[in-house]
Amino acid sequence: MCGIVGYIGKRNAQEILLTGLARLEYRGYDSAGVAILKAKSINLIKKKGKLRVLIDALNAHPLGGGLGIGHTRWATHGAPNQINAHPHIDCKSEIAVVHNGIIENYAELKRELTKEGHEFKSETDTEVVVHLIEKFYDGIPLEEATRKALAKLEGSFAVGVISKKEPEKLVGARQGSPLIVGLGEKENFLASDIPAVLGSTKDVVFLEEREMAVLSKDSYRIMDFNGTTLSKKPNRINWSVEQAQKQGYKHFMLKEINEQPGIIEKFLSARIKKGANKIIFEEQTIPEERIKKIKNISIVACGTAYHAGLVGRYALESLCNISVSVDVSSEFRYKKLLIGKDTLVIAISQSGETADTLAGVKEAKRLGAPILSICNVLGSTLTRQSDGVIYTHAGPEIGVASTKAYTAQLAALYLFSLYLAGIKNILSPKEVNKYVEELRKIAAQQKEILKNQSGIAKLARRHSHFGSFLYLGRSINFPSALEGALKLKEVSYIPAEGYAAGEMKHGPIALIDEYRAVVCITCESSVYEKMFSNLQEIRARKGKIIAVASQGDKKIKEQTQEVIYIPKCIEIFSPLLVAIPLQLIAYHIAVKRDCDVDQPRNLAKSVTVE
């Protein structure tokens, strides 16, 4: 997820672009750049690192000019560095482009354009866009050339385009990534999101799928990808900048909980070759032959990522018939490791900077194990120490409590399990296909759960006074119980413990009384009857049960009226659904208790120290 800003008008573009980019930093911040037209040439300044680096460079050498585009990057293709930063320009330095999204067919386009003589400077997917525009930009208006170029793209994009040949024009277009038009007095704007233009204007036109905008300082035209002009009324936005950065949600955590279906959808569409349902991990560079030979898997991670690893173990063991161990990194790094070249070590980390995980990986490498990391931050330390990477592409996760990164990690583990089962011929292509089709249903099922947020919020608030919680789950949802408990304690500071429900009789049942809330994961599964017995035991001791159950389950009401229903899905993928009500329970209890949801006390987003 990146941030785009464009400006055309009477004022100094540099100042407008930098202010806008600063308000989009929550969308990505590993590098940034601007392209500003001045005296008929495009001035390009790009810097690795946070926006501050670019601001300092421009303050030292200001660029004049009233037409420009800017970009703050969350790298998906190509390490975060100056060359890969946007904007990107064509061979003749006549056109500049900024892009947010993923061009899925960029490799073949790059090959074709290179053959046609185009010179590429970066490793990004974006650069194919500016060379495609250059290819078509011959005797036709910039918006025409842009439209022809976009017709060649597969995947998601929001683009901003300028050309020195048409200094009175700013072009934008979107497919799968957001883009808005801001309307001012003798000036107009493009941006990925509302915060970037608030302060200059409150009048905004939202581009819909496959729509383009052609802006001058005095006018704007919206059209579809066939060139047909559309009439669209501006919307008056009365949000503050902060409200707009959260897209109207009260906290980043709630916004990120709601982003999950879209992230899973994009993750799967980028990883599964259309039609063939062939699973591809382009940045997974451990040779397939080596992966086929591994004899066991060792997963290492911390916190939420560790819980994802526990789910991953169930998936890998059941789909790939392979032995899997899972350790918290702070234990892994100090224990005697029985691993070697036949062990695949999977390191899971949202940030890619967690000190204990990095130390564990270093130890594993010393013992000759190949390292596959599942990570959300391209170019982070962990990815540079790995032999192969699967990026989760969840975009920046601003809330300290991990939500969207967790379900994206699960999706990566599920897909890797299916890939491994396929290449080891444990599952036939047809069987892999069946699982892939079930995985594709998850996003819609998550959306269905999110439609009931107000009901879940009310239930959470009814239980916000409890002084402690127990979370119980079985089998693949035992890790879901651990994760649900972690979410609650992280953001609400209420003591909460996740437990394997079958362990109740071995101690935890002593805790049960009317003062304890017990969250029971009782969705349809091979262990439903066993879970149901646990609910009977809890009810008999007056425990306050909150049940997460499958739609249609009426029997559960014999034990509790406090039920959150989720759609039915195949058991192995149910953690992707169970996670959402548990995240929402934690969130709404924390809000009810006036906790600092996005920055809970004592916590850091990335634990870069031991």
Ligand code: AGP
């Ligand atoms: C999760 O909500 C916490 N923020 C924390 O447990 C986190 O998962 C853990 O610190 C690991 O971080 P990483 O994924 O960046 O390695």
